[in-house]
Amino acid sequence: METGIHNTSEIGRLKKVLLHRPGAELENLMPEYLERLLFDDIPYLKEAQREHDAFADCLRNQGVEVVYLTDLVVGSLTSPEVRQDLIRQFLDEAGTLDERTRGLLADYFGGMSDKEMVSAMMAGVRKGQLRVTGGKLGDYLSAAGDDYPFAVDPLPNLYFTRDPFATIGTGVSIHKMHTATRNRETLFGKFIFEHHPEYRNAPRWYDRGETSSLEGGDILVLSPQVLAVGISQRTQEDSIDALAETVLSQSKTFRKILAFNIPKTRSFMHLDTVFTMVDRDKFTVHPNILGQLTVFVMELDENRRVKIRQEDGRLEDILKEHLNLDRVTLIPCGEGSEIDAAREQWSDGSNTLAIGAGEVVVYSRNYVTNRSLEEAGIRIHTIPSAELSRGRGGPRCMSMPLWREDP
Numbered sequence: 001m002e003t004g005i006h007n008t009s010e011i012g013r014l015k016k017v018l019l020h021r022p023g024a025e026l027e028n029l030m031p032e033y034l035e036r037l038l039f040d041d042i043p044y045l046k047e048a049q050r051e052h053d054a055f056a057d058c059l060r061n062q063g064v065e066v067v068y069l070t071d072l073v074v075g076s077l078t079s080p081e082v083r084q085d086l087i088r089q090f091l092d093e094a095g096t097l098d099e100r101t102r103g104l105l106a107d108y109f110g111g112m113s114d115k116e117m118v119s120a121m122m123a124g125v126r127k128g129q130l131r132v133t134g135g136k137l138g139d140y141l142s143a144a145g146d147d148y149p150f151a152v153d154p155l156p157n158l159y160f161t162r163d164p165f166a167t168i169g170t171g172v173s174i175h176k177m178h179t180a181t182r183n184r185e186t187l188f189g190k191f192i193f194e195h196h197p198e199y200r201n202a203p204r205w206y207d208r209g210e211t212s213s214l215e216g217g218d219i220l221v222l223s224p225q226v227l228a229v230g231i232s233q234r235t236q237e238d239s240i241d242a243l244a245e246t247v248l249s250q251s252k253t254f255r256k257i258l259a260f261n262i263p264k265t266r267s268f269m270h271l272d273t274v275f276t277m278v279d280r281d282k283f284t285v286h287p288n289i290l291g292q293l294t295v296f297v298m299e300l301d302e303n304r305r306v307k308i309r310q311e312d313g314r315l316e317d318i319l320k321e322h323l324n325l326d327r328v329t330l331i332p333c334g335e336g337s338e339i340d341a342a343r344e345q346w347s348d349g350s351n352t353l354a355i356g357a358g359e360v361v362v363y364s365r366n367y368v369t370n371r372s373l374e375e376a377g378i379r380i381h382t383i384p385s386a387e388l389s390r391g392r393g394g395p396r397c398m399s400m401p402l403w404r405e406d407p
């Protein structure tokens, strides 16, 4: 059984992966607040769970050990003090809470088992779930507050485990997220990587206390020596400078970061929504980024300071040079048709999860792109995707590798 973290590529055989099975947090989505919570529609929870279970089964059938976020957070609560600390920090970051509501929430979480509590934190808390006691009408009125129905917002994006933290080599990068709603998710990462017996000693490449945003969907481990990081709607250039300082100088293997400057739009929110690696020398790509893409190479100079240069030329050639390949094939999403590419990219046609070299998990709905992958010799495992895709993330977004064999 693999323990700790080992992730030196996108395509080494996947042995252990972190998922989050969508839960009650999806039933706390309301049309009024979808945009702030980064959803475009409300998934039907039962079906989303069925689809997610099919994803997990697909991975298990291929020999991948699946671990769930809730269980890792529970495993990080190694003493009553740590549990209290999680409640305290969760409430500190849950939005503006008056003293009374804070007390009610502490009682609400305090009366639960660890597992119930972690699930309840993820789900969010409706005001009606807080039991107000006392003999004064004012207590009830102040607990009801304004018309906003939640005492604490849900965390509906948790099933995209790729983003709040990322494994790189034997270490982890815990993120400052671009939005307040997703920033709250990283608290669970903090507890796992500070307290969980299996993960607490992992080197830390980036931390949630940083001031600029970095999200895991922008980080691709192209090889044991080379990372690609997107400069995107979600990841700022300053964060990549900081990540380069730690990873290039402290990790055992990484020597280069290729920073991909991609358009800053919702549909291309992370690099992995437009570009993923499917084999040693094959990548899926959304054709619309190719004309606008610039790539910067970051590496250490002889004084161990990061030096940067801009690459010219085609993406294929840049990848060939930095990954020491004889040839590179780019497989365009939607077979390059303007309409099919746009439709399938919107539902994560380019967001594949490689479980080995030349073998990927994809959404069934993206059949045009999937056909091209097969024609290029890639073995595909399709999973159902009607509900999961409403959150705007695909198989890669929904998974965080904890252990891969070396490529």
Ligand SMILES: NC(=O)NCCC[C@H](N)C(=O)O
Pocket (backbone or CB within 6 Å): 037, 038, 039, 157, 160, 162, 163, 182, 216, 217, 218, 269, 270, 272, 273, 391, 392, 393, 394, 396, 397
């Ligand atoms: N790596 C990814 O692209 N993750 C997808 C995240 C979707 C989520 N609704 C978000 O907007 O953050």
